[in-house]
Amino acid sequence: MGLKYREPSVCQWLKGHVPREAVRPVILEALARRLHRPVTHAEAGFPPPSQRSNTCPSMVDGLVDLGRHDMDPSRRGIVGAGLFSVALTVPNWPDVLGRMEAVQSGRALRMGSAEVDMVVAMTERLSELDDQFGGRHARPMAAAFLVNTVAPYLRAEAPESVRKAMLSATADLCYLTGYMAVDEGHHGLAQQYYLKALQLAGAAEDHLTYCTTLRGMSVQAVDLGHGRTALRLGDAAAAAAPQAGPRMRAFLAGQQAHAAASTGDRGRALTHLRDAETAMEKAESRSKPFGSYDPSALNYHLGQVCYELGDIAGSVSALERSDQLRYDVFRRTRVRYRAMLAERQLEIGHLEAACHTWNLALDDYPLVQSGRTDQRMAAMCRRIRPHLRQHAARDLYERARTVVPARLLARQP
Incomplete structure (x- = not known):
């Protein structure tokens, strides 16, 4: 049977009386057709539908x-x-x-x-x-x-x-x-x-997107310093993908390795890393715009595992290989990870190499609008200030002043 409502009912609604739950979807549909856009329960002032x-x-x-x-x-x-x-x-x-x-x-x-x-x-x-x-x-x-x-x-x-x-x-x-x-x-x-x-x-x-999303949540957690949460999410992604192909297994195992290393579990991290390397050897060419994995990404994870386990020099070598293998289209990632590489080069005392890598990051930085690359540029400026007596550091800082927004140059630790 069709529903019919007249002006008195509308007046009651406008005074704050909430219409019956069965009627609310009809009202939302009428509003959506008149406004030519979706209208939700919250927008109309209705409580959420009491459904499963x-x-x-x-x-x-x-x-x-x-x-x-x-x-x-x-x-x-x-x-x-x-x-x-x-x-x-x-x-x-x-x-x-x-x-x-x-x-x-x-x-x-x-x-x-x-x-x-x-x-x-x-x-x-x-x-x-x-x-x-x-x-x-x-x-x-x-x-x-x-x-x-x-x-x-x-x-x-x-x-x-x-x-x-x-x-x-x-x-x-x-x-x-x-x-x-x-x-x-x-x-x-x-x-x-x-x-x-x-x-x-x-x-x-859709198993693939479900697992890819859990893995993305793990990446977010480990980057924020929540290693155990990252490991739990990474393990859940792997457990939910029993029929995954080799590239997907590498994609998941690489993240598990990073998460495990961030908790200090060396044995587990290295086991996952070997699993990722073995799966990558079996993988075919990458086919999806995201949720894919390549040798550059694998070397990035190797670099992160090395760094978490205290091998900074090994991390630098792996990140250098990752940079050499990275596809040109990934400009934002290139800026971010080159800045990360430079920070670690500086940690082991390679100031000139770090300045060279930071300069490479600055080449692409003006073309990228990204909060994470902004953070890396702010960190670069902080880290280079103590070395301004060195020619390479001074030149880098002067160039940064023409490229990096003033608000980032002035940001303190």
Whole structure:
């Protein structure tokens, strides 16, 4: 039976009376059609739907709310203020597998494989922009795309195979957007995107994106100094990928090695590192824009394991090999890791080599908009100041003053 509501009911709603739960989706649909954009329960002032976790309305609403706040310049500082949580509850694969109900149908929109292909292609382009220019400008575009284009597709009519393909594509996009939030230092926000990616990947029965996201969460944790949390997440990623191919095994084992080394577990770190090296030897050419692994990344992990275990010279050698093997398209990574290499060269007393490497990082730095590269440049300026009597250090510092923003030059430890 159809629902009919007249002006008195609307007046009651405007006075603060919340309509019955069964009616709320109808109201949201009417508002969405009039405004030509998704409208969530929170925006309309309704409480969250009292449904089982991971059902479609609540998941899509959460995705829209998260993305809309992130793409709004007036709120980005607020959503970015969330803190990284080591106590975050991460759903296990059996908990998210297939838990999303059938997509809520919307007669105004249908979805086919062409729409899925478009989301996949857009995610690849955003990933390329992030690699080359950093995430500062790409993340608002990703958030806007999630809200305005992808979320309505998740409510559209579609065959089951197409629906799952769209869920998988959306999970990939959420993972990438979370990674870009990490790049800006918005770690609480990144965790929210990562959790959405896990939920969507589980609903899509997409093992690859689920494991890639857990691994990304492990990378975030170890970089913030939470070694045990990083190891737990890295181990969970590996455990959830029993049928992974050799490149994926290397991808996961390399991160497990870094996380184990950060806890001081030398034996476990070296075992995982050998597993990564063995798997890489079996791997074929890289095929995905992210979630892939190559010899440069493996040498980076070797460098991190060496450094965590106290072998700074070994770390320098591994990072030098990583830099030589890195693809040119990964400009942001090149700036960040060259700066890291220079810091370690300085630690072992190789001042001129460090200055040379920092100069290489400065070559690309103006083209990159990234919080993590900004942090490395600020660290460079702090570390080089005690050596300004040396010709190489003085020249580097003078060049930095023309390239690095003044706010970073003045930043104190």
